Amino acid sequence: MYLLLLNSLLILLIGFNESNGRALNSSKLQKRIISGEDAKLFQIPYVAAVTIRKDNNWHAICTGVLVTENKVLTAAHCVEKFTASNFLIFVGVIRFYGPYSGYEQFSYVSKIDVHDGDMGSNPGLPLRDLAVLTLAVPAILTRNVQVVKLSANSAIYFDTECTITGWGTTKEGTQNFPNYLQKGETTLISTMECETYWPIMREELNAGTIICVLDKYESPSRSTTICNGDSGGPLLCGPNRDVLVGIAVAKISNCDGTWPQFYLDISRFRSWVANKLYS
Structure with missing residues (x-):
């Protein structure tokens, strides 16, 4: 087979x-992983x-x-x-x-x-x-x-590291499409923290369906983030990274890692x- x-x-x-x-x-069909690494078989x-x-x-x-x-x-x-x-x-x-x-x-x-x-x-x-x-x-x-398992409550993963993954270019503004599936680590942050970066998005963030991620443990030049092309990609959390917490949605910010990126909160769509x- x-x-x-x-x-x-x-x-x-x-x-x-x-x-x-x-x-x-x-542009709506493009979101890519920046500062990621090659995924390994079975990972x-x-x-x-x-x-x-x-x-x-x-x-x-x-x-x-x-x-x-x-x-x-x-x-x-x-x-x-x-x-x-x-x-x-x-x-x-x-x-x-x-x-x-x-x-x-x-x-x-x-x-x-x-x-x-x-x-x-x-x-x-x-x-x-x-x-x-x-x-x-x-x-x-x-x-x-x-x-994958579906998350029942995204809040339990706040301030924990999660995995993002996608098939896109590894540098904003280029056509550097990787042969390997790309992955990286990021942090799921609270809505309140996300609002401090995106006050103009307060209404959308408080609608209850959007969650934010930000790589808080690397310098901006090395931060892992999604960018043009990773739309639809999973946010995987939990010790084994086997719980689907979010789906990447339309990108607004740039790809330098200093701004949170947006995911759809799967726990709000389980039914x-x-x-x-x-x-």
Whole structure:
């Protein structure tokens, strides 16, 4: 099975190269990890690459996270302009261009469910920026393909280190797309602390659906942060980094690590997600 998946993956990715890569000309579809490090095999088995076909190649436009064998969570703005048939989802991938590990799997998308609640008045920070993608072929769970746990209460992780991850460029304003899945450590901060950085976002932050992260333990030049391209990527907390606490939403600040970045608080959407998982 793994050999078949690997051979198929190689065929699907023919035509990719690191210069024309996967970036599309839409700032809302781009968030990337800055000052991250290469993920290792088996380290983050929940991450998905959300790709679309463009110019006869598959281009990764966002990140996602596997929540059941056939459901992937991502940001709504990653998928809202497309139909299900536009997407191919990759799981178990840590090297996008190879060499491949044999754990890679992929599936087309059969259905997209986008949250239809109030997104708020600020298009730069949508309050319910969440979508569930149904895979046409369920993933086979392995050491490098696992489903993540959903957080029941994000507050218990305040002031603790969590992991962020994504497939994007490693330097703002460049097309430096890494071959390896990128990961980094950051801190989940309280809404009150986030407001001290973003007083103009007080209304959005107090709506109860947005949480903030900030790498407080490194100098700004070395801080790990998301940037253009990591939308839909998971915020993973807990001792084993196996609890999904947030989904990366639209970026507003720059990528120098001095400003908190925004995630959707998954604990506020457990009922909605549960309903979509079995529909």
